[in-house]
Amino acid sequence: MTDAEERAAAATDGEDTVSTEPGGDADPADASVPTLAPVADVLTDAADLGALVHGSAGVVVGLDFDGTLAPVVDDHAGASLAPAVRPVLRRLAARPSVLVAVVSGRALDDLRGRVGRTDEGVVYAGNHGLELGHGDETVVHPDALRRRDDVAGLCDALGDRLADVPGTAVENKGITATVHYRTAHSTAVPGVIDAVETAVADRDGLRVTAGDRIREIRPAVDWDKGDAMRLLSAVAPDDWTTVYVGDDVTDEDAFAAVQPDGAGVHVARGGSAVDPGETAAAHRLDGQSSVTALLRWIDEVAPRPSRRVDWSDLRPLDDPFGPAGR
Numbered sequence: 386m387t388d389a390e391e392r393a394a395a396a397t398d399g400e401d402t403v404s405t406e407p408g409g410d411a412d413p414a415d416a417s418v419p420t421l422a423p424v425a426d427v428l429t430d431a432a433d434l435g436a437l438v439h440g441s442a443g444v445v446v447g448l449d450f451d452g453t454l455a456p457v458v459d460d461h462a463g464a465s466l467a468p469a470v471r472p473v474l475r476r477l478a479a480r481p482s483v484l485v486a487v488v489s490g491r492a493l494d495d496l497r498g499r500v501g502r503t504d505e506g507v508v509y510a511g512n513h514g515l516e517l518g519h520g521d522e523t524v525v526h527p528d529a530l531r532r533r534d535d536v537a538g539l540c541d542a543l544g545d546r547l548a549d550v551p552g553t554a555v556e557n558k559g560i561t562a563t564v565h566y567r568t569a570h571s572t573a574v575p576g577v578i579d580a581v582e583t584a585v586a587d588r589d590g591l592r593v594t595a596g597d598r599i600r601e602i603r604p605a606v607d608w609d610k611g612d613a614m615r616l617l618s619a620v621a622p623d624d625w626t627t628v629y630v631g632d633d634v635t636d637e638d639a640f641a642a643v644q645p646d647g648a649g650v651h652v653a654r655g656g657s658a659v660d661p662g663e664t665a666a667a668h669r670l671d672g673q674s675s676v677t678a679l680l681r682w683i684d685e686v687a688p689r690p691s692r693r694v695d696w697s698d699l700r701p702l703d704d705p706f707g708p709a710g711r
């Protein structure tokens with residue numbers, strides 16, 4: 386979808402319901418929401434989320450990638466941003482009252498490449514927040530960097546070990562790695578998981594975590610998507626709120642981090658590792674195909690800024706991991 390088509394779609398979506406500019410010159414404490422129609426059928430407790438966003442001076446929007454911005458596919462290398470998402474993401478990122486954060490288990494460079502053109506209003510958190518990027522700047526958790534060679538060695542060893550197991554793949558992400566088994570035969574899966582756990586058990590400073598048809602090898606560093614979201618919420622002005630949208634196990638850390646002051650939105654999916662009934666998120670979206678509607682709605686509901694925020698100066702990102710990372 387082109388930018389022009391996207392603008393037309395957004396206008397059509399909102400024309401029956403939005404009669405005032407959200408925020409505008411109005412008192413930000415006025416939490417009445419102009420419209421629920423675009424998300425009423427796909428999002429639980431939409432009125433609460435709308436009131437939170439509309440009643441704040443601005444919003445940090447944290448977005449997971451796989452299963453949220455991109456549909457899940459069998460081949461991890463083939464995942465791509467849903468076409469309709471790109472223009473609304475760009476529009477949100479250009480809003481002075483919105484900071485977009487793309488937060489993923491993917492490596493930062495991979496993530497940047499898949500999201501496309503970067504903007505001043507977009508922060509990237511790759512490798513579960515161990516790599517942070519804004520503009521041309523990148524900062525990596527120093528303790529994680531120290532494990533890079535160990536991760537590479539494990540990728541080689543597991544690549545050899547699983548070479549004859551159809552449907553498996555080893556994704557080396559630099560400071561972390563993913564072992565995929567989405568298309569492996571179900572009888573092979575326990576052996577794959579055991580191979581990963583056994584290989585990591587022999588190495589200090591690494592740990593195994595679970596995800597959607599994957600096991601991940603991560604440095605034993607106390608830092609996850611929740612820490613990344615806490616950091617970004619702290620960067621924003623005090624009168625802003627934070628919304629985080631995600632579908633997988635690792636997104637639960639981010640939901641816990643942003644709530645209760647902000648809000649989590651769990652994206653439901655059949656076969657997901659997180660059941661909609663089990664998520665910590667306060668809101669549930671009915672599926673990845675509704676993410677575009679959610680983002681368009683946030684764009685409508687988000688306040689017009691009372692002041693401009695200069696994202697070119699995200700000073701806390703100069704030293705995000707602090708002394709603990711030394």
Ligand SMILES: O=P(O)(O)OC[C@H]1O[C@H](O[C@H]2O[C@H](CO)[C@@H](O)[C@H](O)[C@H]2O)[C@H](O)[C@@H](O)[C@@H]1O
Nearest residue numbers: 450451457458459461464489490563567597598
């Ligand atoms: O935090 P995310 O952005 O959700 O990234 C988590 C992992 O995503 C990728 O794997 C997942 O998506 C693949 C493509 O749809 C799918 O084939 C796989 O089964 C999913 O687990 C990525 O390849 C991993 O490295 C990320 O950690």
